[in-house]
Amino acid sequence: MTFDWKWDFVWEIAPRLAAATLNTLLAAGSGYAIALLLGLALALGQRTRWPALTFVLRETLEFVRSTPLVLQIFFIFYVGPQVGITLSPWVAGMMAIGLHYSAYLSEVYRAGIESVPKGQWEACRALNMTTRDTYARIVLPQAVPQAIPGMGNYLVGIFKDTPMLSVIGVTELMQTANAIGSETYRFLEPYTLVGVIFLALSLPTAGLVRLLERVLRRKLGM
Amino acid sequence: MWDFLQTYGGRIAEGTAVTGAQFGLATAVALLAALAAGLGRLSDHWPVRAAATTYVEIFRGTSLLVQLYWIFYVLPLFGISLPKFTAGFLSVGLNVGAYGAEIVRGSILSVPRGQWEAAYALSMSPLKRMRRIILPQAFVLMLPPWGNLLIELLKGTALVALIGVADLMFVAKQINGSTFLSAEAFGTALVIYYLLARVLITPAMRRLERSMARRLGRA
Numbered sequence: 093m094t095f096d097w098k099w100d101f102v103w104e105i106a107p108r109l110a111a112a113t114l115n116t117l118l119a120a121g122s123g124y125a126i127a128l129l130l131g132l133a134l135a136l137g138q139r140t141r142w143p144a145l146t147f148v149l150r151e152t153l154e155f156v157r158s159t160p161l162v163l164q165i166f167f168i169f170y171v172g173p174q175v176g177i178t179l180s181p182w183v184a185g186m187m188a189i190g191l192h193y194s195a196y197l198s199e200v201y202r203a204g205i206e207s208v209p210k211g212q213w214e215a216c217r218a219l220n221m222t223t224r225d226t227y228a229r230i231v232l233p234q235a236v237p238q239a240i241p242g243m244g245n246y247l248v249g250i251f252k253d254t255p256m257l258s259v260i261g262v263t264e265l266m267q268t269a270n271a272i273g274s275e276t277y278r279f280l281e282p283y284t285l286v287g288v289i290f291l292a293l294s295l296p297t298a299g300l301v302r303l304l305e306r307v308l309r310r311k312l313g314m
Numbered sequence: 315m316w317d318f319l320q321t322y323g324g325r326i327a328e329g330t331a332v333t334g335a336q337f338g339l340a341t342a343v344a345l346l347a348a349l350a351a352g353l354g355r356l357s358d359h360w361p362v363r364a365a366a367t368t369y370v371e372i373f374r375g376t377s378l379l380v381q382l383y384w385i386f387y388v389l390p391l392f393g394i395s396l397p398k399f400t401a402g403f404l405s406v407g408l409n410v411g412a413y414g415a416e417i418v419r420g421s422i423l424s425v426p427r428g429q430w431e432a433a434y435a436l437s438m439s440p441l442k443r444m445r446r447i448i449l450p451q452a453f454v455l456m457l458p459p460w461g462n463l464l465i466e467l468l469k470g471t472a473l474v475a476l477i478g479v480a481d482l483m484f485v486a487k488q489i490n491g492s493t494f495l496s497a498e499a500f501g502t503a504l505v506i507y508y509l510l511a512r513v514l515i516t517p518a519m520r521r522l523e524r525s526m527a528r529r530l531g532r533a
Binding site: 154155171174252286287294298 | 371372374375376377378379380381383384387388391465468469470471472473475476483486487490494496497500501503504507508511512
């Protein structure tokens with residue numbers, strides 16, 4: 093086979109790839125939502141009065157960060173049923189991505205929380221605020237804007253890692269391109285289009301994150 | 315667990331060796347690509363800058379898996395057929411190199427201005443200035459972020475299993491497929507990746523950081 097780009101074929105597969113793009117975005121969005129919430133819980137969990145809990149969480153997150161996501165996806169998908177939890181590819185994939193990125197996001201939150209000046213904490217104590225109020229009303233509203241650029245970068249990161257879900261059969265972009273390739277024996281157009289779609293979506297998002305970072309810097313007077 | 319390791323330990327060790335080879339070769343590719351693109355982005359000539367920027371944006375803007383499949387399945391249509399082993403470390407290396415290029419660029423720019431001016435005042439040629447004055451100092455600055463990037467690179471090598479390179483990930487998948495010992499197979503692989511990252515890569519980078527800092531008289 094030689095290089096011959098066929099536009100007819102491109103238009104023929106475009107609707108399938110468009111549908112798959114929606115699935116990819118859905119996967120990235122829901123994985124991100126899980127990672128944002130779990131990451132916050134894990135960051136706060138490291139700030140309790142129990143040093144043992146902090147230690148266990150920190151080591152676990154280190155483990156999650158240092159091992160390949162694709163292996164974690166396999167682990168959750170195949171080991172789940174053996175301990176009695178049968179997961180659909182979608183659920184297993186979202187759990188793996190959510191867990192993997194929560195380990196990164198917890199660090200982003202941690203840095204944000206640590207950037208809140210000590211005086212703010214002392215003022216809360218002086219005002220007799222509960223721990224809950226201190227976090228919910230004083231610390232997090234100041235910590236989260238600090239963390240937004242980091243959070244944005246990981247959104248792009250999650251988006252680019254969704255092709256790994258194809259290994260357990262989630263019908264996102266990569267899986268659809270594989271399917272088209274094996275049905276038609278044409279790999280040039282599907283794989284190239286997948287690359288173009290990723291570029292077209294991730295470059296503007298990365299640009300937006302940079303813009304947001306600049307705007308926030310100015311607003312927060314940094 | 316003990317039986318499992320006795321039965322499959324050999325194959326897992328072979329897979330780990332392939333992962334190690336992929337890691338080493340991909341690191342070499344990544345370093346070269348990062349240095350070339352990082353310097354290219356600082357070039358005075360716009361075609362060089364444009365080429366370097368295009369490389370960085372394309373490889374950072376798409377997924378490693380997409381790049382891997384493209385290099386392995388589509389490049390042959392252009393007459394460039396690579397064996398899967400080569401396609402594997404080349405893709406991983408080029409992908410990580412694009413991230414590394416930004417580190418190279420950033421650390422070159424953060425070498426203090428006085429150093430550039432002093433080299434200029436001594437009428438060093440641009441090449442000599444870069445090689446003798448700027449790069450050695452930039453190198454120290456870029457080591458800590460490279461430590462993190464190498465962990466990402468190690469994780470990236472797991473994807474080469476998907477084009478059939480018989481690395482650790484591939485062996486774990488195969489054992490799972492034939493025995494359904496999923497927890498043992500994938501669990502062992504996870505632990506080995508963790509140990510490679512935490513017992514080999516991170517301490518090695520720390521040692522390199524210390525010895526480089528000492529050589530520049532900053533320890």
